[in-house]
Amino acid sequence: MIKSKTKILQLTVTLTACAFLFVPIILSVLAGVTANYFQGISSGFTLKWVFRVWELYADSIFLSMRLAFSCLIMTLIIGLPAAYGLARNPGWLSRLLEEFISLPLAVPGLALALALLQLYGSMKGFRTSWTFILVGHVLYTMPFMVRSILAVLASIDLKTLEEGAATLGASPWQRFRDIVVPNAMPGILAGALTVVTLSIGEFNLTWMLHTPYLKTLPVGLADSYASMRLEVASAYTLVFFVLIVPLLMAMQWASARAQRISQ
Amino acid sequence: MTFRLTNTAKTYPDGTRALLSTKLTVKNGEIVSLLGPSGCGKTTLLRIIAGLETPDLGSDIWFDEDNVTSLPVERRNVGMVFQSYALFPNMSVRANIGYGLKMQKLSKPEIETRVSEVLEMCQLQKFSARAVNALSGGQRQRVALARAIAPRPRLLLLDEPLSALDASLRESLRDELAVLLREFNITAIFVTHDQDEAMAIADRVAVMSNGRIVQSGTPEELYRHPNSAFVAGFVGNAMRLDGKCTGSVLTLEGGGLRLPGEGSGNNVFVRAEDVRIDDNGSLCGQVETITFLGTHYRIGIKGITPNLLTSIFAGQSAPKVGQSVKVAIKPEALILLPAGEI
Numbered sequence A: 001m002i003k004s005k006t007k008i009l010q011l012t013v014t015l016t017a018c019a020f021l022f023v024p025i026i027l028s029v030l031a032g033v034t035a036n037y038f039q040g041i042s043s044g045f046t047l048k049w050v051f052r053v054w055e056l057y058a059d060s061i062f063l064s065m066r067l068a069f070s071c072l073i074m075t076l077i078i079g080l081p082a083a084y085g086l087a088r089n090p091g092w093l094s095r096l097l098e099e100f101i102s103l104p105l106a107v108p109g110l111a112l113a114l115a116l117l118q119l120y121g122s123m124k125g126f127r128t129s130w131t132f133i134l135v136g137h138v139l140y141t142m143p144f145m146v147r148s149i150l151a152v153l154a155s156i157d158l159k160t161l162e163e164g165a166a167t168l169g170a171s172p173w174q175r176f177r178d179i180v181v182p183n184a185m186p187g188i189l190a191g192a193l194t195v196v197t198l199s200i201g202e203f204n205l206t207w208m209l210h211t212p213y214l215k216t217l218p219v220g221l222a223d224s225y226a227s228m229r230l231e232v233a234s235a236y237t238l239v240f241f242v243l244i245v246p247l248l249m250a251m252q253w254a255s256a257r258a259q260r261i262s263q
Numbered sequence B: 001m002t003f004r005l006t007n008t009a010k011t012y013p014d015g016t017r018a019l020l021s022t023k024l025t026v027k028n029g030e031i032v033s034l035l036g037p038s039g040c041g042k043t044t045l046l047r048i049i050a051g052l053e054t055p056d057l058g059s060d061i062w063f064d065e066d067n068v069t070s071l072p073v074e075r076r077n078v079g080m081v082f083q084s085y086a087l088f089p090n091m092s093v094r095a096n097i098g099y100g101l102k103m104q105k106l107s108k109p110e111i112e113t114r115v116s117e118v119l120e121m122c123q124l125q126k127f128s129a130r131a132v133n134a135l136s137g138g139q140r141q142r143v144a145l146a147r148a149i150a151p152r153p154r155l156l157l158l159d160e161p162l163s164a165l166d167a168s169l170r171e172s173l174r175d176e177l178a179v180l181l182r183e184f185n186i187t188a189i190f191v192t193h194d195q196d197e198a199m200a201i202a203d204r205v206a207v208m209s210n211g212r213i214v215q216s217g218t219p220e221e222l223y224r225h226p227n228s229a230f231v232a233g234f235v236g237n238a239m240r241l242d243g244k245c246t247g248s249v250l251t252l253e254g255g256g257l258r259l260p261g262e263g264s265g266n267n268v269f270v271r272a273e274d275v276r277i278d279d280n281g282s283l284c285g286q287v288e289t290i291t292f293l294g295t296h297y298r299i300g301i302k303g304i305t306p307n308l309l310t311s312i313f314a315g316q317s318a319p320k321v322g323q324s325v326k327v328a329i330k331p332e333a334l335i336l337l338p339a340g341e342i
């Protein structure tokens, strides 16, 4: 009796929490497909607003995708060797470097953006190109990639594994490819998940760095909230979710799978 | 392959002199064991041979006629079994064993045949598709060995290959390993701190102490003719008989002993199995401890040397604690070693 009561209580709390999170989202999404928000659902459903968002903000969507993907590539190219180097050479210098890489976690995005503007603001070509925002995103997401790979590498005896491969005739590059990368895979996937999600959703820093012709998804969202009909802004939210939720799920699945394999 | 190493030393960056200038030769097909207490430099020497550690300047390592001193590890063609096995967790048993062959750029079918061959030799066929994490300690040990020998290395190196196993398994795998290594007909160097293991597996044992090889020889040679107190004590646990030598007579607390030769200037050692409890013995002592070990008793006797003198007693009824006993030691069982050196 008591057991079932606590169960019911647990369920209620869980459901309430879910409702608390989902109801605003559902309402907002619904607003995006109603013909006229002020008349309510009775005005009928339409995809008009969604198409309108696509017309107005398709560029933002593509820019965000391109940024997230490039950011992932950059953090992998820099982060994987960096994490590997840190894992193979433990010591005070490595710890200091790790802290240094992690600095963007502690510094507010706005401050980071300001520093970038001060340093590169005068380089016009660079300032107005999408790669300027990319630099900001890479800086901001790098610690997540490095730390997540480092955590996995620190949990295995990497040095001995590599020595084992070396005695079997593997060159340093072959050891990296056959031993380091596969064993770091759960960390790489978890890091990639975080990097892509953060890059797509990042607002503070991007808002500071963006130009009128370079709006990412969240910046576009703010723009639509500020300057468009509420229905368009809501439809925007819908598009945002449609894009990011499958991505999140895919990467979650991938990292869970990698974790299973590594065990 | 004949292996030769001369004037090889290792000083770690922090100044630790882990290996003093060392000379070692291993004949083709010979299995040599490096035996010594913890921290004496066995692993260091093995890692230098493998190429995992750079020796000090002036060192020379030869594989047959090739000077490999500055050759990186991946080009030395050595097989190594690590203490922790270092199996690749991202690969199956089969892929682990095939990795070295893949690095030699053999063709797929060739790799398959070679791996199957080795799997069979090491009785691992049943586990070939398993993940290495789903193996027992003994099975992992065999996979590590199989992986090391599959590429047919010029020299096989093993660093305490049995130490991660529990005692009973260690004993059975020890004999299995001795048989396997001879079957492979490979030149091997094998590190251990367990004298039984060294004697069971090796053709020749090199005893190490404090960064140097102090004596090398067949197990029998080391046992019968140790050249130092250290070797006498480490191989076969010889005990020192602390007394006064006059001519060929040694006077102990518990009586006098006849020596096989001139005793002055020498220290005298004896092994527990040569200390017999015998009513006609010339030494007198008192039983202090008795340990029953199944096939025999180990009896600690006081009053003969400053420390307890241990005797192996194989009879049915052991003396009681506190009982006075007579002890005899045959002169030819005594080991005389020059005093002065430790």
Ligand SMILES: Nc1ncnc2c1ncn2[C@@H]1O[C@H](COP(=O)(O)OP(=O)(O)OP(=O)(O)O)[C@@H](O)[C@H]1O
Residues within 6 Å of the ligand: B012, B013, B014, B016, B017, B018, B036, B037, B038, B039, B040, B041, B042, B043, B044, B045, B193
């Ligand atoms: N990387 C290192 N830096 C400094 N000193 C080291 C290093 N590796 C080993 N040593 C020291 O060198 C000496 C020999 O070490 P080694 O590992 O060769 O001993 P060992 O005979 O294999 O001992 P064990 O039986 O415990 O494995 C030890 O005193 C050890 O502390």
Ligand SMILES: [Mg+2]
Residues within 6 Å of the ligand: B042, B043, B044
């Ligand atoms: Mg060691």
